[in-house]
Amino acid sequence: MVTTEEEAVRAVPEADVTPRGRQLRTATTIARDYGMHLALVALIVIFAIASPDFRTVENLLNILNQVAVVGIVSVGMTFVILTAGIDLSVGSLLALTSLSSGVFAATQTSTTGTVLLALAVPLIVGLVGGMINGAIVASRLATPLIVTLGTLTAFRGMAVQYRVNPIHNLQDWYREIGSGRTAGIPNGIYIFIAIILVASLVLNRTRFGREVYAVGGNEQASRAAGINVARVKFAVYAISGLCVAVAAIINTSRIGAAQAIAGQGLELQAIAAVVIGGASLFGGRGKISNTVIGTLILGVLFNGLVLLNVSSPIQNIIIGALVVAAVSLDGFFRRRSA
Amino acid sequence: MRSNRLRAAAKSVGVMSLAVALAACGSSSGGTAAGGGKRVKLAVEYGALSFPYHSALKLLVHAKAKELGGVSIIEGDSNNDTGTELANVQNLLSQNPDCMLLIPVGNASSAPAEAAQGANVPVVSFDQKAAGPAKAFVGYNQLQSGDLLGQFIVDQYKALNKPKIKVIYIRGIIGHVADTARNQGLKATLQKAGLDKDKVGIIEQSADFDRAKAESITNNLMRQHPDTDIIVANNDDMLLGAYSATQTLKLPTGPGTPLHLAGVDGVPEALKLIGEGKIDATMFQDPVAEANTAVTTCVAAAKGEAVSDTVLSFRQVTKADAAAALDSVKSLYK
Incomplete structure (x- = not known):
């Protein structure tokens, strides 16, 4: 807060440092830094007034639980976008990791000994998938957009090749992960919060976190400062892959089936959440907490619009317009602060 | 500079002659298939093989072709995309099939069926009605x-x-x-x-x-x-x-x-x-009846016989007949 105010004062030309000019500038920075928070509060207020079914504790828990899958993928995506990268392969990787989890969780094939496999194998598959993306991006042979566009297609191909038909009949313990509750709160929420905390710690309190911001802010300067840029880039895609695997386990457990067609369009939802949270696609700017706000905005919108019985094409128009508005707003503030 | 240009020219001549040779090869093999009248080359374009139902149809098409004998299959997967569909259909047509089974991605684009007509390949629209000139439709209402x-x-x-x-x-x-x-x-x-x-x-x-x-x-x-x-x-x-x-x-x-x-x-x-x-x-919807009829209809069309639409009806399955229905399809969804 202090730094942003200082920045605002510095940006004001000498003659304009009147109390009034200062107030205006402060309002602009507040809008820039807290615009998405205000938008989320506004949405919640609007839906709470419009729909009595919206404003129940049960429904708010429901929203948190529903956004967990996209939210966890968005947390991973935030790391990637902070380095000015993009990961389009998350939806396909979700399908691949789902299948690698479901195959060990099915009642026909699994014994108690495979419990660990149903959780560990997808994490390994997700990590390896992310590492493949990271290795190619870090080698600078192709841009992140092209690399992950390629793996988007390839991972989906692998999933469909492996198995077209859904794996169902999942073990009861496995179903509990995504659809059970602990102390009255859906399990997906605990996992989501744990991922948020770990990711925030890594980004804000570790050297690696500072390097992620540095690489996204200015790659050349980072290299000059002795940061191993390739290693940082490799790592963020691996993190994204790992997050996808966690989301896949929750998703598979919740819908009770692992499917080769799962996660279609997930990449766009995750990127939308990160961007609505105010992160810059040019890298260097973004926060885990803001991504969570972005995810919640999308989740509240979906839930509220369904409860108000708004038809799906109209829902899509509203959500699409919101993404464009969020990015345009970012451009607007960037130009003003430049 | 000059030798570079020459080399480029030589290269392009080489590529062209290779293309001509390949084209000649393609048409001659197509000619024998059609002229012999024995083997039937069936082209099948699926809407999306990531859909379990289409995947089941594929298994059944292959089984029926094997049962009939003398039917070879070439196929493509539209991945639920009309652009891919048209490109695949063109690629399949370039291999001179005798008939084409087409599961269209949508019912709006007539380009795939028109391309087949242009190549004198009869089209049977399969599972869903395709737009454009098809000889027959086999699928559910x-x-x-x-x-x-x-x-x-x-x-x-x-x-x-x-x-x-x-x-x-x-x-x-x-x-x-x-x-x-x-x-x-x-x-x-x-x-x-x-x-x-x-x-x-x-x-x-x-x-x-x-x-x-x-x-x-x-x-x-x-x-x-x-x-x-x-x-x-x-x-x-x-x-x-x-x-x-x-x-x-x-x-x-x-x-x-x-x-x-x-x-x-x-x-x-x-x-x-x-x-x-x-x-x-x-x-x-029973994929068995649908796939079998589609293959026999397409083979008949390939032989120049008159073919007609087969519109199958869905039936409601409840607890009483669920086990029988499951038995009939479970081997198809493995």
Whole structure:
């Protein structure tokens, strides 16, 4: 807060440092830094007034639980976008990791000994998938957009090749992960919060976190400062892959089936959440907490619009317009602060 | 500089002659296939082999071709994309097939069928009606599956004996051929039975044929409308997502409970749950009859015989015949 105010004062030309000019500038920075928070509060207020079914504790828990899958993928995506990268392969990787989890969780094939496999194998598959993306991006042979566009297609191909038909009949313990509750709160929420905390710690309190911001802010300067840029880039895609695997386990457990067609369009939802949270696609700017706000905005919108019985094409128009508005707003503030 | 240019020229001549040789090769082999009149080369273009139903049809097409003998198969997968569909069809046509089975991605683009006609290859549109010049259509009447879904609601309305019932209707991708037809069929049947919105209140949401989205929507709607009597979905996959949500909410479902479920397709997972009494019904489409008829029709068209449409009907499968239906398809969805 202090730094942003200082920045605002510095940006004001000498003659304009009147109390009034200062107030205006402060309002602009507040809008820039807290615009998405205000938008989320506004949405919640609007839906709470419009729909009595919206404003129940049960429904708010429901929203948190529903956004967990996209939210966890968005947390991973935030790391990637902070380095000015993009990961389009998350939806396909979700399908691949789902299948690698479901195959060990099915009642026909699994014994108690495979419990660990149903959780560990997808994490390994997700990590390896992310590492493949990271290795190619870090080698600078192709841009992140092209690399992950390629793996988007390839991972989906692998999933469909492996198995077209859904794996169902999942073990009861496995179903509990995504659809059970602990102390009255859906399990997906605990996992989501744990991922948020770990990711925030890594980004804000570790050297690696500072390097992620540095690489996204200015790659050349980072290299000059002795940061191993390739290693940082490799790592963020691996993190994204790992997050996808966690989301896949929750998703598979919740819908009770692992499917080769799962996660279609997930990449766009995750990127939308990160961007609505105010992160810059040019890298260097973004926060885990803001991504969570972005995810919640999308989740509240979906839930509220369904409860108000708004038809799906109209829902899509509203959500699409919101993404464009969020990015345009970012451009607007960037130009003003430049 | 000069030698470079020469080298480039030599290279292009080489490439061209290779292309000519390949083209000659292609047409000669095509000629013998058509001229011999014995072997039939069948081209099959699937809408999306990532759809379990299309994948089952593929298995059956191969089995039927083997059974008939003398039928070879070349095939492509449109990946649910009209652009890929047209490109695949062109590639298949360049291999001189004697007939083409086409599962169109949509019913709007006539380009694939026109391309086949241009190459003098008869087209049989398969599973869904393709636009453009096709010799015949083999598939299910999608409108009738909507009729059956509507009839399910009508029957439940009578059985429940309430002045007004509440229905959650989960639709697929708005604008998709099957979704449009099923929606029309359902609404027409309700109207014919005189069940207006004062008798059957429909809460309609689209889940884009996506199981996870159907789960979320049902989760949201069942909290808002806990007094819902029926959930119907435009395919089984979405109904299974809805069923998953009812399980999370710990709501009993199926015949004899306050919440009745019905879908369309007859995938093994749904048939199994129908057998267990957790889901009431599905409008079953049997891929076996469909694939067999499609192959025989296409082979007949390849031989220049007159062919006609085969429009198959969905049938409602309930607990009584779920086991038999499951037996007939479970080997296809492995």
